[in-house]
Amino acid sequence: MVEQALPIAMIDAVTAAADWVVVLPLVLCLIGAAATLMLRRAGALTFVFSLLILAGVIACEVSLLLRVVDAGPLSMTMGKWLPPFGISFAADVFGAGFALAAAVVTLVVVIYAKGERGAEDGRDGFHAMVLLLLAGVTGSFLTGDLFNLYVWFEVMLIASFGLIVLGGSPSQLDGAVKYGFLNFLATTLFLMALGLLYGLLGTLNMADILRVAPAANPAAMAGVAALLLLAFGMKAAAFPVNAWLPAAYHTPPAAISALFAGLLTKVGVYALLRALVVLLPASRDLLEPVLISVAVLTLLVAPLGAIAETNLRRAIGFLVIGGIGSVLAGIAIPSLAGVSGAGLYVFHAILTMTALYLVAGLIERQTGQFDTRRMGGLYAAGAPVSIAFLVLILATAGVPPFLGFWPKLLLLQAGLAENGWIGGLVTVALVVNAVLTLIAGSRLWAHIFWRSAPAELAPGQLGTGHLLRIAATGALVVLVVAAGLWPNGMFEAVRLGAPDLLDPARYVAAIGLAGGTP
Amino acid sequence: MNTIIFRTIAPLIVAIMLVFSAYVCLRGHNEPGGGFIGGLIAASAIAVLGMASGAQAARRALRLDPMAIAGFGVVIAGMSGLLSLFTGSPFMTSIWLHLELGETTVPISTPMVFDIGVYLVVFGTIATIALALESDGGDGL
Amino acid sequence: MTPADALQWTTLVALIVLGLALLISVVRIVVGPTLSDRVLALDLMTVIAMGFVGAIALRTGQMIYVDIAIALALLGFLATIALARYVMTRAAGRDGGAP
């Protein structure tokens, strides 16, 4: 046989079953989605089944996170092919942590949705799409291959398409048209960037890109980076390509908005962080003025929308965008504090934004209105929703000791440590963003909760299944508060994870490229 | 589209398309084709059936909910990758069995199962879409 | 001229002729005037493309391309009947029936 003449193509070592935790969450989600689809006529069984799947996913991700914290990045290359020939999955602290947070909020949302949807069973494919969405998100967080990232983006996108139209009201369809075209365009541009990158480097594996990128034509690499910035910026809803978000996020049922708010933009901005800071730092430096402008404008313009909006969930949508501005600030100043802050912000936003939308759903149900001008009287009507909303608004504005404060603290540290106009500009933008966010939030609070209920409104009816909804929301809010009060674990994780972004040597070593590390 | 000519010849064309689709799927590993194209041809067959005999009839002929077929496809594609858990290899490591049946060797492998999964997904999904569009606005979904 | 040369030349000529045929049928798609004319031309294009595939198979010696031609033979008419259906239904709508 010619076996001897063959190049080394496969990994020698035996893969420990424990290493599978890096890929099992994804596979569980996918198979779970498919199985719930097959079970969709089985009534409440689909709900129970998807809960089981989510529990399994969370269990895997907890053990993954523990392993990563313990022993550094963990990777698996599919099909036993030596990277970069096969597709690598690799979890660092950030990836594993975000994946876990995503799974947790998904679980919460599924429970909430059970209450919201009432008698509606899984026939419309809700559970399948939620699991598919989570699969896309998990894959995006954990993959170590750029084209594979594109695939998971698309998985996430199609699942979100399905969810956004669930119910099919006219405004949903309108929102979905904008959401659909702009987001699919974004992934197409991503694909375009990938094609160019492949033509330049001949590889798609992230670790391999790290190895070969420095030798490539810097102008072309900067062009690719700019395209990636545009594509991921669109996914992340960065100014000025953020229009799809406020156009669409408020249209589907609240649980679905919540899921979107928690997951979608975060994946985009995390991809941006990885692409620009980890993979193409040299190109990132060339694009720095652009990044700064994008970050600053996003920080400044987004909260204006939250102040201007009278549709509750649209207003919150602008807060989501503002948060993206914070992460962009971390990418614009990629010091240790900067990327730590960006990472922590993503974690915070996954939990807080989801919770905020869930509370918004409760408010809408209680008042029967979408429009804050027609709301009111909820403060007198009940404490839990009021407190939850206030806590979340404060967390969003970065008021201590709530969760959002910690990333803001790190980002401000990064901004102040950066010399020159860049640091000052970003710092000022962050501060102005915080103040504007607080103005928007306190106005919302005053209008929804403090003001007396309009005459025609009889608040208080939360409808059937409200206990599930309140319990789910409450659990998430408690998580937000607890994480804010005891942030040590997060900081511990960030301390371990952030250096890997600035110096991906451990990550590359974990993937174990053919031909050794650079 | 209710013409004798079309209605009469459709089953024949459909049967041939289905057979051809299976061929394209199974041959994909060595020649152009594969699960996706195979599934597409099979789904086209269902679309032809739908146009000739109506979506209801086509759905009856399928017996199974086409979306469930698609789900099943993803399940077996995923499961075929999971098998390598038991061989101490990473996800989706191929496993090959060469069955000796008489004088010929029939290779059975996880990539083949995977490709069949692809076939079923594409078939189920495109059939769903075609039939749903055929019968104005999704009754039976 | 060896048989191999002959094959090379013939396939080239055939490809050129078929390419010309494709371009000519585009004229009808563009000019119309009715939708059915365009559909007809599109259908013809598929059939010519089949020939094109066959000619490329001969030119490159990759006989397996035949499968593509078979698939085209089987599926090419699908677009035609779908569009014919459209022609039919739209006219019904124009005559005052349901769209």
Next chain:
Amino acid sequence: MAIAPFAAAALAPLVQRIARPFAGWVLALVPASLFMLLLRLVEPVMAGGAISARIGWVPAFDLDLSFMVDGLSLTFALTISGIGMLIVLYSGAYLKGHPHLGRFFMFLLAFMGAMLGLVLSDNLLALFMFWELTSVTSFLLIGFDHTRQAARRGAIQALVITNIGGMGLLIGAIAVYQLTGTWDMSALGGEVRSSGLYGLVLAVFLLAAFTKSAQLPFHFWLPNAMEAPTPVSAFLHSATMVQGGVYLLARTTPWLGNTQAWTLILVCLGGATLLWGAIGAIRQTDLKQMLAQTTIASLGLSVLLLGLGTPAAISAMLLYFVAHALYKAGLFMVTGAVDHEAGTRDITVLGGLADSMPVTFIAAALACLAMIGLPLTLGYFAKEEMYLGLLSLQWPDIATLAVLLVGNAMLAGVAMLILIRPFLGPVLSTPKTAHEAPIAMLVGPIVLGAAGIVASVMPDWLGLALLEPGTLAVLGEAISGHLSLAVDPTNPLLWLSVATWALGYLVYRQAAALRTLSRRFEVALGWTADTAFDGAMFGLIRFSGAVTRLLHHGLLEIYLVTVFVMLALALVGPLLMLDGYAALLPTAELGNWSAKLTWPDLQVHEWGVIALALLGLGAVLFSANRLVAIVALGIQGTAVALIFLLFGAPDLAFTQLMVEILSVVILALVMTRLQLDERDSRQFEDLARDGTLALVCGAGVSLFLMVILSGSFDSRLSDLFAATSVPIAHGHNIVNVILVDYRGLDTLGEISVVMGAGIAIMALLRSRARRTVPPAPTPIRAPRRGKVAP
């Protein structure tokens, strides 16, 4: 220790529910016990020690909760817990029967905890957190009477202003940390003052202090905060929270203060605030508003004293803080009692209440006398100390002295107004028939008034317990006690006091005239910081509305234009700026144009296919209606497939053809149900814009691709696939082996997308089949019916 109030706060609603009428008494135990605990610390602190404690919080971020009790913080802490106890008691009675009394206690106790944390924290970051927490709890308390817009406005105003300051504090804290590497204030020395960032740090700290302590020009939120229930005003907006800024200035004096800039800014702004507040107080007739304005003035006075930074000034500041806390809290409670019992707080309609409310009157008298600064009150000592350091006869001191004197005099005048107008003179009829307030409302003012007297008769103890440790904490040197009850006519200070009282009496007599004058001035000015806030807020809202409407108009086309403009920039910008197109140009040493410009190596039929593609694109572009465009779409699809076939990609050609056919099928199926046959009706300017954009992007992509093609290509991956496809992966079709083996995960994702598309389309079509929208609220704006002609 700071945790206890929070725990109590969390339990407050429960306690309120269980111990209904006695909740106030029960909950007052919390601050009471804290007060006792703090009292036990007085002795050690007097002995010259600072007590510190440290709790690990975020070790990963090098952040501990470090607390320190020294003279300054203990003074504040005792005041907070002591007055807090009385306020809790008072509130129980004042808000008796209020449905949200539980929440009220919760916020109040949480606030107290935050305030204690603020003054006890040694860690700058922890201090900031408690600082922000006081803002938030204050927001909730000001807006307690939330159905009134004025209350909401006051709350938002206070929150926004103090939050702006809070941001300053945060920036300052971080800057200090970056300069010194520690969050602990006790560890700081002169590093900050000597650093280049001193100006910035000073500015942001002052911003924080001035917003919190309502200094000009941020003073306006404080009067509006009086929308809060009176106990809140008494506690937060006189005795404690607003003193946070003063505390911050005192706390930071050792490492930030006593520079030229510090002194200048503090003295000037403090003095201006003092006069502004005093004038404002005269302008008002509402008791509560008068008190609010005097609070602004008092805060200005404190800031001025801190700015002077002399031992005497610091002593005076400390004395004044205690005195002010006692009398002002007392006066607020008295005001609340009057309001509660008489139904109004307007001094022009009140009169002769002393008869019907004798105890209240006594409490008011005790407080007002301290405010006037008569001997035997703490106010007297405070005033003496203020004047003490300014007898140098140099013009800055004289000017400062004059300001202080005038300010004190006006405050004395206001105190007389407050005491005499409502309580003495003829009895006027009031909305409610006045009678004595319940005991819980009287305990507070009486105790506070008495405490002032008791303290003032023990000047030596005051010196030892308050001034020595306090000045030690602020200045780093203890000023020994020199307070004395003796009245010495040779002391110029006495005559300054007398002058103050005399001037104060004048103010009292001419109050009406001054008020008119002051109001005229206000009208003439036509602009106050308060209206400016509204202007700014509404301006911001309008601006936000305009910006948002401009950016989020709902026109998908414009959103897309934005994206494509960005795309054009991304495609062309970097290559242009970084000279990337050089790769396409002839280089001096290598080749020349002729090498670059060889006729492309394409055969006739390949040109034919490319022409087919272009024709197909043209056909789509120029097709008269959408349906024709759909048919024309088939041309370019076929052409693409043939290109794939020509260049060795049969799988792609196969798939492309199948997909093309099915796309047309699905399009036709859908179009069957649509009635569309309009032309592409773009106006010329749109056409030009879209065309330009499209061409720039297209050219950008082409050139980019050419740049890449001009470089070498690394085919490592494909080489390995070709070498191992058959022997290892057992497949002859390498593309398929990549799809199901090497990169099988991509395909797994891909089929998930396909499945997802199926589910999504099902969801879309089901919603129509069912016509059942999930039970969600109906949108306000009815969807526009009917097709709107563009």
Next chain:
Amino acid sequence: MDYVLAALVGFFVALGIYLLLSRSVIRMLLGLVVLGNGVNLLIFTAGRLTRAAAPIVPAGLDQPTGPIANPLPQALILTAIVIGFAMFSFLLVLAFRAYQSLDADNTDNMRVAEPVDEPHPPLSY
């Protein structure tokens, strides 16, 4: 020939973008298809063109006998084509449903989620 293909890619992209800006949902969809084809061709070209044999190892052999076309971009494009088709199908049905529900296929007239008469934010607290 690479450069000719590169130029052709530009035409695809340009037309795709032009159609995407047409406001008519169906035309925009066609634009996405054209743009997608352009991007697929771009990947194909970026992987370097060759007239060499298809990447199929002849039966009975272990390795290709001569140079072959680059298989990796082909696999990537295949995945992209499939995904693009799935997305296209969804967007098409969405356009159809939007037309039914909103009575508009012109995006200028789709103004339910972001209404034209959007209320101004209230100037109050």
Next chain:
Amino acid sequence: MNPLMTVIVLALVWGAISGNFSGLNLLLGAGIGAIAVVLLSRISGSGRSLRRLRSAISLGLLFIYELLVSAVKVTLVVLSPNLRATLRPAIVAFPLTIKSDAEITLLANLITLTPGTLSVDVSADRSLLYVHTLTLDTREALIADIASGFEAKVREVYA
């Protein structure tokens, strides 16, 4: 066609396209064919089975011949310089004597593929097949031509 027959035909089609007529492969083909037939069993497939192979082959040969002639004829028409003079398009109603669906379908398709004729429609009562012709000579000649040619052969095959 009866199901068994169909499965056999499909198995043979399988063998043909997979280029392998080994027993095992045909078995696989039969299996796949059987699945297809099961799928189609609910679609009413009325019709009569092919009876006479010889007739069928004879029909096939006739058809191929006619097809080639047809292509040439069309070519001549298309390439004729004076198109207007050459063309005499018309639609003729051809009275059907065969009645079964399969027969009519076969006939219609054959007509479409052969010289100068194209099946446009079948009347509701299946008595008439409307045939379009490029170059009408006389109506009767055309009808006679079809009746004695394809229709007769089709009837033979299905007899």
Next chain:
Amino acid sequence: MMEAIAIYTGCGLLLVGSLFSLVAAIGVVRLPDLLTRMHAASKAGPVGAGFVLIAVALLSGDAGVALRAIVGVVFLLLTTPVGAHLLARASYRTSDQLGGNMVLDELKSKTGQSPGA
């Protein structure tokens, strides 16, 4: 020798096939109305493609491929007339001008009476 003859024959078939395809295209452009154009498309077209496929069968040197090529021709002949018929029928029923230049139209009078079949 036999092989050479096969190759030359194949080449001939290929040329004839492509020429028929060209004729079909020309016909579709030249002929005056839809139904006449359909003659070109549905006869010359498949014959052209069929010849090419038969050429492939002849030149492939592989029985399997040859068989498949023949099967391809059969499929083509199976499907083309169906498509043509459906298109002709649909167009005829929906268009008013189709009968314009016909010398005889026996369907025209009927369609009014029997719209569906």
